[in-house]
Amino acid sequence: MTKGRLEAFSDGVIAILITIMVLEMKVPHASANLAELRPMLPVFLSYVLSFVYVGIYWNNHHHLLYATQRISGGVLWANLHLLFWLSLIPFTTGWMGDNPLAPAPMALYGIVLLMAGVGYTILEKMIFRLSDADSILGRALRKDYKGKLSLVIYLAAIGLSFIEAWVAGVLYVLVALMWLIPDPRIERAIAEVAPPRNRS
Numbered sequence: 001m002t003k004g005r006l007e008a009f010s011d012g013v014i015a016i017l018i019t020i021m022v023l024e025m026k027v028p029h030a031s032a033n034l035a036e037l038r039p040m041l042p043v044f045l046s047y048v049l050s051f052v053y054v055g056i057y058w059n060n061h062h063h064l065l066y067a068t069q070r071i072s073g074g075v076l077w078a079n080l081h082l083l084f085w086l087s088l089i090p091f092t093t094g095w096m097g098d099n100p101l102a103p104a105p106m107a108l109y110g111i112v113l114l115m116a117g118v119g120y121t122i123l124e125k126m127i128f129r130l131s132d133a134d135s136i137l138g139r140a141l142r143k144d145y146k147g148k149l150s151l152v153i154y155l156a157a158i159g160l161s162f163i164e165a166w167v168a169g170v171l172y173v174l175v176a177l178m179w180l181i182p183d184p185r186i187e188r189a190i191a192e193v194a195p196p197r198n199r200s
Contacts, residue, residue, distance in 0.1 A: 043097035082119035107161035114154035
C-alpha cells in the first residue's frame with residue numbers, strides 16, 4: 001500500500017482547516033479606522049496560535065511519512081483519527097477568540113490539542129509496528145519524551161483554564177514553541193538515510 005494518497009489527502013485537509021480559520025476573522029465594515037481592529041485582537045491571536053499548531057502538525061506529519069516505508073489500514077485509520085481532532089481546531093479557535101480568557105473555551109481548546117497529540121502518538125505507534133525496531137525510523141520513534149511532556153502540559157492547562165485561564169494560554173504557547181523545530185528524531189532518521197551530496 002503506497003503512502004502517496006495518504007499524504008495528498010492529509011495535505012488537502014490541513015489546507016482547508018487553515019482556510020476555514022482565516023475566514024472566521026470578519027472584516028470590520030463600519031469604518032476604515034484602525035481602531036476598529038482592536039476588538040479583533042483576541043481573534044487574531046487565537047488564529048496565530050492555531051495556525052502555528054496546524055503548521056507544526058503538518059511539518060511533523062510530512063517528516064514522519066517521508067521516513068515511512070510502509071503503511072497499512074491501521075495507519076490510514078490512525079491518520080483519520082488525527083485529522084478528526086485537527087478538524088475541530090477552527091471551531092475551538094473561533095470560540096476562544098470570541099470569548100478571550102473564558103474558562104470553557106480555553107479548556108475545550110486544550111482538550112482538542114490534547115486529543116490531537118494523542119492522535120499523533122497513535123499514528124506514530126501504528127507506523128512503528130510496521131517498522132523494524134532496529135531500523136533508523138524504529139529507533140527514532142522509540143523515544144518520545146517531548147510528546148509525552150506535551151500531553152502532560154495540555155492536561156495541566158485544561159485544569160488551570162478554570163482557575164487562571166491566562167496561565168493555560170501561556171502553556172499552550174509554550175508547547176507550540178517546543179515544537180516549532182521539526183521533530184529532531186525524524187530529522188536525524190532522514191539525515192541518516194539521505195544519499196550523500198555530490199561535492200563536485
